[in-house]
Amino acid sequence: MTWPTVKLGEVSAQIRGVTFAKNDTVPETAPGLVPVMTASNVTEDGLDLKSVLYLSREKILDRQFLRKHDLLVTASSGSLKVVGRAVLVRDNVDATFGAFCKVLRPGKLVSPNYLAHFLRTPSYRARVSSLAAGANINNLRGEDLDNLDVPLPPLPEQRRIASILDALDLELDSRRTALSRVNLLAEALFEGFLESSGEHPLARIDEIANTRLGKMLDASRQTGLERKRYLRNANVQWLSFELEDLNEMDFSPKDQVEFALAPGDVLVCEGGQPGRSAVWRGQLEDVYFQKALHRVRLNRSVMLPEVFVRTMKWLVTTGVLADSISSATISHLTGEKLRAVRIPVPPIDLQHAYVRQAQEIEDLADVHASHLARLDELFASLQHRAFRGEL
Template sequence: MTEKMQLSAVCEIIMGQAPKGESYNTARDGWALIAGAGDFSAGKLAPKKWTTEASKLSKTGDIVLSIRASIGAKVWSDGEFCLGRGVAALRAKAGLSKEFLWHWITFKEEELVAKGKGATFLQVNRGDIGELEMELPPLAQQRRIATVLERVDSLRAKRRKAVALLDDLAQAAFLDMFGDPVMNPKGWPVLPFGEVCETRLGKMLDSKRETGRSGRPYLRNANVQWFRIDTTDLLEMDFNGKDKVTYGLAPGDLMICEGGEPGRAAIWRGEVEDCYFQKALHRARPNVELARAEYLVWMLRILSMRGGLSDHVSTATIAHLTGAKLKLLPILLPPVKLQQEFTSRLEAVEEMKKRHAVQLATLDELFESLQQRAFAGQLWDHEAA
């Protein structure tokens, strides 16, 4: 039976420290400063500031770990960086594989996050990190375990990339068939959104009038993401008989965010029975003789990406897409037959995404199982230990 040991016994923990204010610069002189998870990008260090004076430095091969706000986020150090107070570097000592350490600290992330303390934002200290306990197999077995986990993790990454590429394919199909909706190079006829869809804002939440006697689930801004509606955390408020008619949802309704990220939209597919919507959202019901919901949601997405909504969003304090502004939004109207062809292409893409999602879920389960077994000693060759 292998004895448990604390991380501090097998790993050097270099806690970051903020350099003096006068040492900061943006001229890329001195050391690139890593202040926190905000300086991580796509699995690499992406510094935004530099300093001419550094006391805590990472080395190539260190794991740079975020220790505040986004506790547990991590990235490999590919050089010498100044460590700010929002990060720490983990440097494996002799007898500990850095790749094994990477996967083990991933496995321990929840435990580390639970140690976070702080009034304004959570953070962990050297003791919190160093007291994490591990069982350490021989170095050769560490490397074998890390290799197995890396292979499965690589397959998961490829599946995620495939899904992202399918999203790109849908966008490319839209632009190929309809052109840029901001510039309208194909000269499609244009109508205001209010003449294409019947629209209305949802019900205002008034806690003073809530009785709880006719509570029903409702959608709010946070539930509507691009192309999908998240129903995992629906709240409830009263919707009486009249409200049910006014604020009811039907499959095919287009739900559009009024604030937050104005214009963000998804199609309601009847995910929850007897569901309604709050004032932070617009409900749009397309005139099917003019437009398909699938076409409209992609139209809004590309307009949002290309600045086509900016003239229609009120920004005096917080950005809003008001009911009046939405009704005036110009919408390109290619033939419905062409829109339907686009919808058919989308359905094929979505079917491929579903298959990838099933395979990704299987890989996620496998990876989690392997992690559990690896760090519980169940993947070790105990005779060789």
């Protein structure tokens, strides 16, 4: 069934945020101050209240206080993917919002939960991105927001659709929480491993591994005759790889030997977040690496790759690696600095014991991640059908 459509401005009132100067806000609360939500507080997972600014109550009009069932929308941002992001205010809160945000206050014809789900659909996001794109700042104008088409079934049907999507949302949140706890368990396991196995001898990385910076991308020397996929900084995350968007460039037969990857190699980011690392498992064949990455090929009779990566993360998190990072303009971990980094080297039998336990946790994380992926697919399917009248 195809539902009739209405303009968003016909079923909701639009409220502009509070305009204030930077020195009007403070980072700590006090009598007479109110938390002010900005674009950074509007996330895909709801309102993020970890970092909140406070503003004098006297600067805020009555209609600019958030109310239960309001939809807080990011209207302006340097990032196009942020513009149009919307969060449902589920409870009464004593808070306001800044001028880079807007509030949609639903009227009697539309369910707030239904409207909130509509504002998460890919079709809405695509439309908003096309309307808001700008040269420097991306801005969603009030009239453009009001003129968006919204499918509008009868209220009982809106509530039914919202209840189905809400229930699946809760299951997704539960699975994300479980996955987060498993990841915390992995962190705790490594910290316990370092503490329980006592003090360890320190070794320079070049004493336990060979390192190699990747191939430089030289556009003037590209022929297109021997194009190969390669890993760059963005493909290397902590403990894992993002392999969906690999770039290509020429790698001569000599390059293919010099910049080859073998299972057990560790890729370490030279820039971006210097030190970020992951173990290559041979996920893809005929893949090489670019200059933004170091390849670390360990002597595995001394140090296991899994322990090395966890150690690198520990060094970055604790700030120990900061002394090895050159940062005159942009932070870099040069080959010379990387080779000179000194890391603890636990006995190899303890490393193997740790890796076995870590693998059990990783297997559990994979189960949760797989379930989460399937739930995401189900949610996307139901969401698509819901607003086409097919649910």
